[in-house]
Amino acid sequence: MDAPHSLIAAHKLRLDLALQLLQQAGAMLPDAEPYSEAWLQGILDALCDLSSKDALTGLVNRRSFEMALGREVDRVARSGEPALLLVLDIDHFKAVNDTYGHAAGDLVIRAVSQAIGQTVRPMDTVARIGGEEFAIILPNCPTSYGVTVAERIRQRVQALAVSMGSGQPPLTCTISIGGAFAPQWVRSSTLIWTERADRQLYRAKAEGRNRACLESHVDSLVSAEEKGMLFAVTQQDSE
Amino acid sequence: MSMTTAPAAPKARAGARTLAVTSGKGGVGKTFVTANLAAALAARGERVLVLDADLGLANLDVVLNLHPKLTLHDVFTERCTLEQAILPAPGGFHVLLAGSGMVEYSRLTPDVRDKLLHILEVVRPRFDYVLLDTGAGISDVVLFAVSMAHDVLVVATPEPTSLTDAYATIKVLATQQERRQVHLIINQANRPGEGKLICGQLQQVLQRFVGPSPGQSFKLELLGEVKNDAMVRQAVLKRQLLLEHYPGCDAAQGIRGLAAKVLEQSAGHP
Numbered sequence: 045m046d047a048p049h050s051l052i053a054a055h056k057l058r059l060d061l062a063l064q065l066l067q068q069a070g071a072m073l074p075d076a077e078p079y080s081e082a083w084l085q086g087i088l089d090a091l092c093d094l095s096s097k098d099a100l101t102g103l104v105n106r107r108s109f110e111m112a113l114g115r116e117v118d119r120v121a122r123s124g125e126p127a128l129l130l131v132l133d134i135d136h137f138k139a140v141n142d143t144y145g146h147a148a149g150d151l152v153i154r155a156v157s158q159a160i161g162q163t164v165r166p167m168d169t170v171a172r173i174g175g176e177e178f179a180i181i182l183p184n185c186p187t188s189y190g191v192t193v194a195e196r197i198r199q200r201v202q203a204l205a206v207s208m209g210s211g212q213p214p215l216t217c218t219i220s221i222g223g224a225f226a227p228q229w230v231r232s233s234t235l236i237w238t239e240r241a242d243r244q245l246y247r248a249k250a251e252g253r254n255r256a257c258l259e260s261h262v263d264s265l266v267s268a269e270e271k272g273m274l275f276a277v278t279q280q281d282s283e
Numbered sequence: 284m285s286m287t288t289a290p291a292a293p294k295a296r297a298g299a300r301t302l303a304v305t306s307g308k309g310g311v312g313k314t315f316v317t318a319n320l321a322a323a324l325a326a327r328g329e330r331v332l333v334l335d336a337d338l339g340l341a342n343l344d345v346v347l348n349l350h351p352k353l354t355l356h357d358v359f360t361e362r363c364t365l366e367q368a369i370l371p372a373p374g375g376f377h378v379l380l381a382g383s384g385m386v387e388y389s390r391l392t393p394d395v396r397d398k399l400l401h402i403l404e405v406v407r408p409r410f411d412y413v414l415l416d417t418g419a420g421i422s423d424v425v426l427f428a429v430s431m432a433h434d435v436l437v438v439a440t441p442e443p444t445s446l447t448d449a450y451a452t453i454k455v456l457a458t459q460q461e462r463r464q465v466h467l468i469i470n471q472a473n474r475p476g477e478g479k480l481i482c483g484q485l486q487q488v489l490q491r492f493v494g495p496s497p498g499q500s501f502k503l504e505l506l507g508e509v510k511n512d513a514m515v516r517q518a519v520l521k522r523q524l525l526l527e528h529y530p531g532c533d534a535a536q537g538i539r540g541l542a543a544k545v546l547e548q549s550a551g552h553p
Contacts, residue, residue, distance in 0.1 A: 233392045236423070260458055264421050264451045273488045274450055275443050 054079040059087065066090050069099070098172040100150060101157035109171035109179055113234040116181050120226045128185040130194055130223040131241045132160070135253040137176035140215065148208055149176075152217055155206040163200045164193075179241075187225055194221045194256035202254065218254035220245060225259065298407035299332070300549050302414050303432035306439060307448025309419035312470040313438045314346045315519060316509065316538070317416040322374030322526040323542035329411040331376035332369065336399070336428040337418035344380050347372050348522035354382025359398055365405055374524045379406070391423040403431055412545070420448070421455055430460055433552070436506055440471040441481060450485060454493050457501045466506040468541060471515075478508030506544050509537035 057079075066073060066087070071094060074086020096108035104112065113129070120127050134140075134156060141149040153176060160170050160178060169181040182193065198221055205214035222245025226237055240259055248257040266274075304320075306313040314337075321331045335343040335355065344351055351370055357363040358379075365379075372378045379402070406413060417428040429435050435456060439449035449467070456462045467485065469478035482505040489503060509515075512534035518525040525535050 235393050236391065236396075264455050266447050266451050266454075267492075270450070270488055270492050271443075271447060273491065274446055274484060276484065 054081075054084060057084075062087060062091060065094065069094050101154055101172050103157050103161070103178070104169055104171040106171065106173045109169065109173055109181075110234060112169045112171075112181055113237065116183060117226060117234055117237065119183065123184075125184040126187050127226050128180075128182040128190050128193065128223055129226065129237055129241045130180040130182070130197070130221055130256075131173075131238070131245045132178040132180070132197070132219045132221050133245060133249070134176040135218045135220055135249075137217075140217070144208070144215065148215065151208065152206050152215060155204055156201055156217065156219065159200050159204055160197055163197045179238075185225075190223055190225060190258050191256065194223055194258060197221065198254070198256050220248035220253045221256035222246070222248055223256065223258040299330075299410040299413040300434070300552065301403065301407070301432040302412060302434045302436055302545070303336075303417055303429040304414055304436045304438060305417040305425055305429060305452065306419050306437060306445070307421070307450070307452040308439075308445045311419075311438050311440045311442075311445050312509075312515075313419065314343055314416055315515070315525075316436075316438050316468060316470055316541075317414050318343065318346050318372075318374070319524055319526050319535075319538045320541050320545070321372075321376040321412075321414055322524050323539050324412055324545065325375035326526070326539075327542060327546060329546075330409070331412045331414065332379060332406055332410045333372070333376060333414045333416055334379045334402070334406075335381040336415040336424070337381060343378060343416055344382070346519070346522065347378065347524070349378070349380065351378075351380045351382060354380045355402075356382045358402065359395075365402060369406070374527060377410075391427050395424075396427060399427070400431065412549075421452055426455070426460070429456065434464075434466060434548070435462065436466045436468055438468045438470055439481075441469065441473060441477055446481065446485070450488065453485065453489065453503060457489065457493055463500070464502045464504060466504050468506050469508040471511040472508040472537075473511055475508075475510075478505050507537060507541040509534050509541070 063073070071090045074083050074090070076083040076086060096105060097103065098105040116127050116129075119125075134152065137149065137152070140152055153172075157170070157172060157178065160180065164170060164180060164182065167183060171179045171181075173179045180197075185193065198219060201217065201219045205216060207214050222241050222243065224237060224240035224244060244257040244259055248255050251257065304313055304317045317333060321333045324331045333343060337343075343349075349370065349372065351368075353363045353368040353370070355368060358365050358368045369377050369379050403413065415428045415432055417425045419425075437449050437453060439445045453465050453467075456465055467478070467482050469481055472478050482503060486503045489501065493501070510533040512532050514529040514532040515525055515534045518528055521528070525532070526538060529535055
């Protein structure tokens with residue numbers, strides 16, 4: 045039997061399309077001897093990177109967002125740290141496209157994605173999951189902090205003045221945000237978690253847009269004060 | 284499986300009243316109370332199905348000393364029909380057991396959710412009461428099972444740990460599910476009136492720390508108390524229904540009291 049490395053004749057691989065794609069996307073080609081193992085690995089890595097990102101914004105795309113959400117569900121179940129999922133939608137985006145054209149729409153999407161990226165922590169995953177729809181996974185996010193985070197993002201986007209080039213007045217836009225926590229005791233699936241956040245997004249839209257609605261969350265922890273009051277009766281009883 | 288063993292007395296009600304029995308903490312007698320409450324309701328002429336909704340750690344079969352060949356697991360995997368898995372239990376009621384191998388369903392997926400909803404939809408017209416024996420604690424399977432129910436019965440004992448966990452569960456139900464009413468059952472009560480005392484205290488703590496949500500008030504209502512009774516241990520060890528084997532004991536009396544209260548409450552809901 046031949047050794048495994050001889051199973052692939054690297055120079056026989058048809059890589060033209062892959063290389064073309066990477067060049068077109070402006071990806072760095074690996075700095076290694078062409079068709080060497082390190083070079084091939086570099087090409088594969090670059091392709092993976094390309095297929096996990098959204099072309100317009102450079103954010104994580106839907107496919108890789110779903111993978112990240114699955115990992116987060118597992119992590120929450122293991123660590124017990126709550127995580128927040130936010131879904132965001134640009135308000136009346138269709139009107140931007142219809143009035144100013146798709147190029148203007150793209151500029152707005154880019155500006156919003158940048159604003160979101162600058163507002164969250166490096167550990168958070170920001171994804172573009174649809175046309176004007178975004179999602180953010182915030183691991184280890186204390187439940188008392190959810191509204192603050194969502195509100196900060198909303199205000200940041202509201203403050204944007206998206207430049208439309210010389211002579212054009214800048215555009216402004218707002219977003220609606222829905223959010224739901226995955227506390228440790230909710231051994232949920234990604235679908236149900238997304239559904240819960242989506243329901244809050246619909247609520248934010250229905251209540252007039254440009255707002256953040258989070259699923260009401262109750263800490264199932266019982267404080268010492270609560271316990272003290274709870275046991276007052278049974279303790280008296282046994283005395 | 285034929286349904287002829289169930290007392291066939293069609294009621295005016297469109298479908299069974301669904302009661303979820305849950306507890307914050309495990310080991311407080313939740314399954315014991317569920318099984319015996321089912322028997323007490325059956326003795327009053329009601330058609331009762333107990334659905335083992337503790338998908339991960341089901342043990343209704345152990346409590347009832349049943350050795351089911353067909354379970355919910357077989358229904359889920361389409362190895363048998365729902366009809367075949369509904370089994371008669373001692374005490375004159377029916378059971379749908381989860382069976383082992385359900386651990387894979389202990390995480391709520393849309394698939395499990397849809398299957399449970401479908402099963403409930405199919406069985407509701409044929410019974411007067413469906414009791415959901417849920418798992419302990421606050422998992423999303425428990426919360427989902429509870430969300431399918433008309434009424435929630437939380438079982439607790441006077442132990443501080445049990446009260447703490449019951450309180451945490453009720454807190455979540457009151458706020459997350461926006462339930463206006465939860466029923467409390469105090470099991471292993473040490474003296475008459477202890478249930479009332481505990482219920483009042485829980486209600487006070489809830490009012491102080493959870494507070495009524497705008498526009499609605501929350502009510503914790505005592506369904507009843509079951510006295511700490513040596514006969515319960517006897518029945519549990521022998522894997523028999525208390526109501527069948529020690530019908531005269533204090534605890535059995537307490538269980539019948541619960542059934543009477545359930546019937547009384549349902550009368551108000553056509």
